[in-house]
Amino acid sequence: MNYPIYLDYNATTPCAPEVIEEMLPYFGTHFGNAASKSHPYGWIAENAVEEAREKIASLIGAKSKEIIFTSGATEAINFGIKGIFESYLGEKQHYITCETEHKAVLDTFLEIEKRGAEVTYLKVNREGQISLKELKNSILPHTKMICLMWANNETGVIHPIKKIVEIVEASNTIFFTDAVQAAGKIPVFTKGIHLMALSAHKFYGPKGVGALYVRHNHELPKPFAQIHGGGHEKGMRSGTLNVPGIVGFGKAAGLQNQEMEEEGKRLKELRDLLENQLLDIPDTFLNGSQDFRLPHVCNIAFAGVEGEELLKKVNQKVAVSSGSACTSISPKPSHVLAAMGLNPDLGRASIRFSLGRNTTEDDIENTVNWVKEVVTKLRE
Incomplete structure (x- = not known):
């Protein structure tokens, strides 16, 4: 596959x-x-x-x-x-x-x-x-x-x-x-x-x-x-x-005890690269604290698109989720984002990107290009 x-x-x-x-x-x-x-x-x-x-x-x-x-x-x-x-x-x-x-x-x-x-x-x-x-x-x-x-x-x-x-x-x-x-x-x-x-x-x-x-x-x-x-x-x-x-x-x-600090720095750099480029897309918003969060995670809301369609299209080339894996099949907006005050439409149109050991700079570049293409088409 x-x-x-x-x-x-x-x-x-x-x-x-x-x-x-x-x-x-x-x-x-x-x-x-x-x-x-x-x-x-x-x-x-x-x-x-x-x-x-x-x-x-x-x-x-x-x-x-x-x-x-x-x-x-x-x-x-x-x-x-x-x-x-x-x-x-x-x-x-x-x-x-x-x-x-x-x-x-x-x-x-x-x-x-x-x-x-x-x-x-x-x-x-x-x-x-x-x-x-x-x-x-x-x-x-x-x-x-x-x-x-x-x-x-x-x-x-x-x-x-x-x-x-x-x-x-x-x-x-x-x-x-x-x-x-x-x-x-x-x-x-x-x-x-x-x-x-x-x-x-x-x-x-x-x-x-x-x-x-x-x-x-x-x-x-x-x-x-x-x-x-x-x-x-x-x-x-x-x-x-x-x-x-x-x-x-x-x-x-x-392994994590030995590698955590160095890997955390690497992932934060890649995460920031991904995040900064995705937030350049008009009407996108970071969900959650900019400063007090894990180094490998960002959650971004894309206004003006239908959430289920967004997730389906993005997942054709990039495996991501809209929230917890336990509730990923639910069409309801995330209870986490709802508690943070996001309206249901924006909550449904939010994607969690979480990076890891095998993530490369090429992965980030390809992800950014694909998400931009998907969001642009869905907003037409």
Whole structure:
């Protein structure tokens, strides 16, 4: 198949060749179950899992025992939110999140609302940023958790996590951050953070494996297990571990730890080149903050065109999306852009460009030329 240029790295990334190479022996030669404690097949698999756990912990500045493997970020998010809700069962519970969170977070909060939780959804400004004053004022005596993503998957906007941590620590509340789009792309930390969701396939690891960072040695409760049956992962998440996937996750984390800073600079240069040329097209607008965002992402609105047609035409030569991959088939405007105040027509006519490891300057030049051609024709 003659694939288009790929600029949808926020949806998923290709497995790095080094990651694939590292994983392969664990499908065949080293096929053991990491929970088999009585023979070398199990020991080798367990050692590989623990080495990967250390690499992932190192990427975010955690201890290896604080990494709990899951099937992906959606499970990690459900585990964190529902697990904390269940740990406080019988008490009055209030949670704070934001209107621009990923659907995995928003839908999970809807579920615990059905079970009796109160949830405050913080608003954002035109640049996708929350008000720290509103956050502080929203905290109630029975607030159990504040859940805010590190970086937005559609706009790349980065929340001021250090300032948020200060507010959370003063309130003695659990802080959960969805760091799926940030980890491996920009430096992240765990100081003052109790729970953090991660996903391997967002930084050149395999799909189907993620993790929940769970802070140890703290008086606030840990989430109750959501999957039972064997007591794997310190009793927090039962089930046979995906050893090849975890090995790949660890390798990808190690690579990003080494390459993140240099690659971030390269991608920012390419992103700025793309963005500046696309914004030269009349009646185009940048969605989100110019300054506080990931280095490889831009989200641009194209006025005067029909959104569905725009996306269909652009994707003939450049693979992009109008928002989260989870909602890419929806004709509705993005909930993120709607929360930022974009009118529905402009929201539908917005495209997220996300760059990655294989993006070249030629890709950017060809993308700009194609998008200009498409927009010009659609406006005729």
